[in-house]
Amino acid sequence: MEKLANKKLFLFLIFIFLLVLFFIFKNKAVKLEKNEHTGVFFKKPFPLIKLNPKNNLIDPTSFLIIVENETSTNSFFSKLESRFGSIEGKMVKVSGELLTGNGARFIKISNEHEAVGVLENQNIYPSEQTKTKKINLDGKIIDLKCVTKNDFSMECFQENLYKGVIPALRILRNKENIDYLLKIEDYKLIDNYLKNNFETIVKIFGGYYYQNGFNVINLDSISNVK
Known part of the structure; x- marks a missing residue:
């Protein structure tokens, strides 16, 4: 009886351990490999890129942009546009890492301006916004x-x-x-x-x-x- 009780206790502890691991990995941020992504850049509501379905996404999905070693994403893109002109509503290519977890959506890109490539000259993609x-x-x-x-x-x-x-x-x-x-x-x-x-x-x-x-x-x- 004592051996049976010890076995049940051991199995119960294993179950608890696996359950804890499950919740840790479930809530941990998912980091995808740093790859090139194409999508449309918009400044509002905050700097973001709307990736198109070619990025292995079912639907166009928007990701907020984080810039490595930069305290202000707005400042980074202001400097970029001072050199190359407005990129609002243009198709761009960036090298970055998609960060998802607990429902958040970010793309982390390099702080080198050369890491952002503009694929079109015209702002042909309108920003969408509903009435307030x-x-x-x-x-x-x-x-x-x-x-x-x-x-x-x-x-x-x-x-x-x-x-x-x-x-x-x-x-x-x-x-x-x-x-x-x-x-x-x-x-x-x-x-x-x-x-x-x-x-x-x-x-x-x-x-x-x-x-x-x-x-x-x-x-x-x-x-x-x-």
Whole structure:
């Protein structure tokens, strides 16, 4: 009987160990190999590239751009356009690494301007945006870059906040996480959130629109959920 009990305990511990490993790898950021990708570049709501189906994607999918060793993605592309002219709405080729995990979508590219190649001279792809409407939603404010690393700490959030990395409101709808990128003018709203409501469900008020593959909210205010 004692041997049987020990065997059951051993099997139970193995099961728990495998279960923990499963959740670790499930939530870990998925890194695809650095390859060349073609797609259309847009500046708004934040610098992004909409990859076309030739990139082994079922549908055109938008990825927010992270630039290696750059604190500001906007600054990188401003310098690039000062040399080569506007690339808004143009087909481009970039060498980068797709980062996905926990629902976030990024492409990490080199900080060398030569790593971005413009394939067309004309801005022939129009930016898409729906009309803005007032909205209020309950959810958690997250840092998408931290999410890809499975790091939900305040330290990671604060480290990225003033580097131009995009915070988002994440809501759970029909058992699926949906993210709304937050456009912020008054960063005191986020400072107060970090001090008083970090990792809690809050209510967001603002102007909602859909732009180039992403849900976006122009943030007006944040309040507690009662």
